Amino acid sequence: MLQSKQAGVLGVAYNVPENIMTNQDLEKIVDTSDEWITERTGIKERRIAGPGQATSDMSLAAGREALERAGIKASDLDLVIVCTLSPDTLFPSTACIVQDRIGAVNAGAFDLSAGCSGFVYGLSVACQMVNSGTHKKILVIGAETLSRILNWKDRNTCVIFADGAGAAVVGEVPAGYGYINSVLGADGAGGNFIIMPAGGTRMPATAETVAGNLHSIHMDGSEVFKFASRIVPKVAFDVLKDTGVAVGDIDIVIPHQANVRIIKSAAKRLGLPVEKFYVNIERYGNTSAASVAIALAEAWENGLIRKENNVLLIGFGAGLTWAGCVLKWSI
Numbered sequence: 001m002l003q004s005k006q007a008g009v010l011g012v013a014y015n016v017p018e019n020i021m022t023n024q025d026l027e028k029i030v031d032t033s034d035e036w037i038t039e040r041t042g043i044k045e046r047r048i049a050g051p052g053q054a055t056s057d058m059s060l061a062a063g064r065e066a067l068e069r070a071g072i073k074a075s076d077l078d079l080v081i082v083c084t085l086s087p088d089t090l091f092p093s094t095a096c097i098v099q100d101r102i103g104a105v106n107a108g109a110f111d112l113s114a115g116c117s118g119f120v121y122g123l124s125v126a127c128q129m130v131n132s133g134t135h136k137k138i139l140v141i142g143a144e145t146l147s148r149i150l151n152w153k154d155r156n157t158c159v160i161f162a163d164g165a166g167a168a169v170v171g172e173v174p175a176g177y178g179y180i181n182s183v184l185g186a187d188g189a190g191g192n193f194i195i196m197p198a199g200g201t202r203m204p205a206t207a208e209t210v211a212g213n214l215h216s217i218h219m220d221g222s223e224v225f226k227f228a229s230r231i232v233p234k235v236a237f238d239v240l241k242d243t244g245v246a247v248g249d250i251d252i253v254i255p256h257q258a259n260v261r262i263i264k265s266a267a268k269r270l271g272l273p274v275e276k277f278y279v280n281i282e283r284y285g286n287t288s289a290a291s292v293a294i295a296l297a298e299a300w301e302n303g304l305i306r307k308e309n310n311v312l313l314i315g316f317g318a319g320l321t322w323a324g325c326v327l328k329w330s331i
């Protein structure tokens with residue numbers, strides 16, 4: 001008989017490539033300007049993986065540090081989840097590569113694909129597995145190397161996306177702390193708004209797909225923008241419903257870092273001061289599934305998340321997908 005537990009986050013960390021690409025650097029590559037990128041997105045610079053650096057490398061570094069901070073040995077993990085849409089290889093999963101390299105000899109491992117909502121999906125799944133008693137210690141990683149699947153001639157996408165990884169260790173926390181609730185949503189009808197068309201079984205790789213740049217991110221930015229502006233406040237209201245936590249009780253919101261205008265509009269619609277939203281998009285751009293994980297770890301490192309705080313995580317992106325998770329912080 002499994003005993004139900006109270007799950008929460010035991011440690012967080014992040015890892016980003018050293019190489020910084022500024023808006024001025026992009027001005028030399030595509031027809032864009034620092035002014036346009038800053039005004040339309042809020043991004044000033046982003047991190048781009050070095051030669052040979054892949055998703056599992058950043059995952060490993062973030063995962064190791066999160067374990068150290070949680071005081072957990074890799075051999076104590078019983079599951080590794082890597083949330084990504086830019087895995088090292090289509091298979092084996094990046095989670096299996098991390099499981100091996102980190103030494104999680106007693107853990108299962110799988111990748112989770114939910115676009116930019118990935119880390120919030122992964123954290124929700126992990127918390128509920130620990131809650132149910134089936135697993136005790138889970139490493140959840142959000143990681144991307146989007147620079148490898150960008151068309152560097154497409155100014156609609158190459159100025160936005162970037163690389164990095166964030167990690168959280170999920171385990172049992174004292175009663176009254178940890179996971180409170182989550183919502184996971186999808187609308188597959190909007191799948192074509194953000195898609196990598198080739199490289200799967202529908203359109204396998206050929207010389208034509210490579211020449212046509214079909215192995216890169218294609219995005220209808222304004223459709224995704226409309227969806228995101230509508231969904232972020234809805235996720236917040238839905239995830240807090242019947243929890244006893246009101247919007248005004250939230251101490252910090254960690255939103256997906258897609259566009260500073262989406263964050264400002266969500267703050268307004270929720271009636272929350274924008275200062276309650278953690279924003280680091282100006283330094284890291286949109287790192288998809290890594291974005292909420294990096295922001296969470298950085299906000300914690302900067303002392304902006306403290307024990308007792310009500311923390312609200314919100315993701316949205318390719319799929320289309322969305323996810324919210326609310327926790328009472330315990331570390």
Ligand code: ACO
Pocket residue numbers: 031032033036037040041115116117155156159160194220221222223224225228258259288316317318319
């Ligand atoms: N530099 C200069 N001009 C540009 C650039 C650029 N980098 N990119 C586009 N433009 C131009 C367009 O060509 C267009 O010109 P036109 O009017 O002559 O045709 C004009 O700027 C306006 O383009 P829009 O696409 O309407 O610009 P918008 O204000 O919508 O901003 C943006 C674009 C930043 C992409 C915005 O739509 C956005 O943030 N969308 C949401 C993206 C998102 O949230 N993604 C998350 C999911 S990602 C995932 O899951 C992997």
